[in-house]
Amino acid sequence: MSVTLKPIAGTQNRVIVQAAPAEEKTASGIIIPDTAKEKPQRGTVISVSEVDEKGNKPAVKVGDTVLYGKYAGTEISVDGNDYLIMRESDIFATI
Numbered sequence: 001m002s003v004t005l006k007p008i009a010g011t012q013n014r015v016i017v018q019a020a021p022a023e024e025k026t027a028s029g030i031i032i033p034d035t036a037k038e039k040p041q042r043g044t045v046i047s048v049s050e051v052d053e054k055g056n057k058p059a060v061k062v063g064d065t066v067l068y069g070k071y072a073g074t075e076i077s078v079d080g081n082d083y084l085i086m087r088e089s090d091i092f093a094t095i
Contacts, residue, residue, distance in 0.1 A: 005078060005085075009049035013058040013088040017043040017066060017073065018081065042067055042095070046083060058088050065095040 007014035022037040044065055048058045060066060073086030 005047050005083065007047060007049045007085055009052040011053055013052045013056065014049045015045055015058065015060060015066075015086055015088050015091065016047040017068065017084045017086060018046050019043040019084060039070060041070055043084065048088075060088065060091060060094060066091045067093045067095065 005016050007016055019040045020042045022040055023032060025031055042065065045060050045062055047062060048060060051057055068084075068086060068091050072090035073084035076083050076085060
């Protein structure tokens with residue numbers, strides 16, 4: 001996976017995340033139709049900004065699996081792949 005996207009930090013560090021695929025089945029084996037699938041809140045960090053305006057380095061690194069808010073980030077599509085660009089503060093935890 002060679003993403004050439006590099007987020008630019010402003011007042012906060014920015015992160016590019018590739019969202020995990022939505023669940024296809026429930027735990028009991030029921031298939032979830034496309035119209036009922038929930039937006040994933042988990043993904044893998046693809047790229048991070050180097051430092052913000054205050055000189056703070058990001059707390060996450062490329063390859064980290066993160067949990068973020070349901071409506072966090074801006075969705076973009078590059079070379080047929082979907083990504084989210086979000087502020088580092090939109091990330092709740094790393095796994």
